[in-house]
Amino acid sequence: MFVSRETLDELMAAVSLEDVVLSTGYGVRGTGKSKGIERCPKCGRDWTHIKINSRKNLFRCMSPSCGWAGNAFHWVMETRGCQFLDAVKYVAALGNFELPQSTKEEKQHLQRVQKCLQETVRFYSQFSHEYIAKRGITKETAEQHLVGYAPGGTVLKDHLNHLGFDDIFLEEVKLIRRVGDNLMDSFFKRVIVPIYMDIRIVDLYGRSIYDKGTKHFYLNGQKILMGYDDIVPGEPVLIVEGPFDWLSLKQHKVMNAICTGGASKFSSFHIHRLKKKGVPMAYIGYDTGDKNGSGQEGAIEAGLMLQDADIPSRIIQMPEDTDVNKLLRDQSIDTYRNLIQKALPFEKYHTFHTLSKIPTDLIHEYLNSVITRG
Ligand SMILES: [Zn+2]
Numbered sequence: 001m002f003v004s005r006e007t008l009d010e011l012m013a014a015v016s017l018e019d020v021v022l023s024t025g026y027g028v029r030g031t032g033k034s035k036g037i038e039r040c041p042k043c044g045r046d047w048t049h050i051k052i053n054s055r056k057n058l059f060r061c062m063s064p065s066c067g068w069a070g071n072a073f074h075w076v077m078e079t080r081g082c083q084f085l086d087a088v089k090y091v092a093a094l095g096n097f098e099l100p101q102s103t104k105e106e107k108q109h110l111q112r113v114q115k116c117l118q119e120t121v122r123f124y125s126q127f128s129h130e131y132i133a134k135r136g137i138t139k140e141t142a143e144q145h146l147v148g149y150a151p152g153g154t155v156l157k158d159h160l161n162h163l164g165f166d167d168i169f170l171e172e173v174k175l176i177r178r179v180g181d182n183l184m185d186s187f188f189k190r191v192i193v194p195i196y197m198d199i200r201i202v203d204l205y206g207r208s209i210y211d212k213g214t215k216h217f218y219l220n221g222q223k224i225l226m227g228y229d230d231i232v233p234g235e236p237v238l239i240v241e242g243p244f245d246w247l248s249l250k251q252h253k254v255m256n257a258i259c260t261g262g263a264s265k266f267s268s269f270h271i272h273r274l275k276k277k278g279v280p281m282a283y284i285g286y287d288t289g290d291k292n293g294s295g296q297e298g299a300i301e302a303g304l305m306l307q308d309a310d311i312p313s314r315i316i317q318m319p320e321d322t323d324v325n326k327l328l329r330d331q332s333i334d335t336y337r338n339l340i341q342k343a344l345p346f347e348k349y350h351t352f353h354t355l356s357k358i359p360t361d362l363i364h365e366y367l368n369s370v371i372t373r374g
Helices: 005-014 017-023 072-080 084-094 104-124 130-134 139-144 155-162 167-172 243-251 268-276 294-308 324-330 333-341 346-355 360-373
Strands: 050-053 058-061 148-150 176-179 182-185 190-197 200-208 216-218 237-240 257-259 282-285 313-315
Touching: 005 072, 005 084, 005 268, 017 050, 017 058, 017 072, 017 084, 072 084, 104 148, 104 155, 104 167, 104 190, 104 200, 139 243, 155 167, 155 182, 167 176, 167 182, 190 243, 200 243, 237 243, 243 257, 243 324, 268 294, 282 294, 294 313, 294 346, 313 346, 324 333
Parallel strands: 237 257, 237 282, 282 313
Antiparallel strands: 050 058, 148 190, 176 182, 190 200, 200 216
């Protein structure tokens, strides 16, 4: 098998290094720029030494006596003790990425997975739940985007078994899982939103109908980019956090919107895809009014990555503890359009954010020194 440089680059951008690391049984600690891998497989030092550069999808051990560095393929070769091509195949399988030179069996397998996911989406879309309306999503919007409901138990398993998908296969594609001695549907009392890319179903999002426990659950949970197929090439995009934010925007006919499945989920994969569509600029619509600061941090992280990729961005300042879904439900699309209009250029937002963490007397002192010098 020969894999071209372009394919390797595309594959490396498509699957985040963090997901690859996690899949090999290594934990990841810290956030943002200080993200590290729990232990360096070469020298054994802890996460404060071996760092992940999420923007470039590379890792490096900072220990002077080690210095081991590389990409996802190097990581897999070392931790799984395999050859380069096997590492490429491993990463491709993890990201549901079809290699151009895939064997007939591999292609057939991907087709079967796709058929099974399509049937799952169709099956769940027959069910509805009042939670969908509670989030302000109309019946029409739900139908249009095949939003459904998973009652749980073994309804899906029974249905798919009946269609010839056996338990081993269903467990492998994670639609069912072992609970004690039984095999049960993975989605239990959740609203289901399918995620498409390149006209294929790449993931399923399940929102619990309860506000306790695991609220958000993804079948795969990697490289989430809802709305990719609808992006109009060459037009600005609006980036939001959650599938319900995205559904509300679609309902209000805001077409060029994408969802990354969380404020901390923006990665090189998104950059790669936005570049592919020739996106000239982006509006970041994360939950920047959240008191815990995660929306702000995520927006800045995404803005920096976009800046590196020469895609200018603007950050929308959201009201306190409000996301796009809530704002569109409680207020109006005009209120939101107003916020989009007032979005700050990234550099300005970033500077203000940095300044907000510095004591004002220190800022005064600095300004005075600049003025005195002048
Ligand atoms: Zn090391």
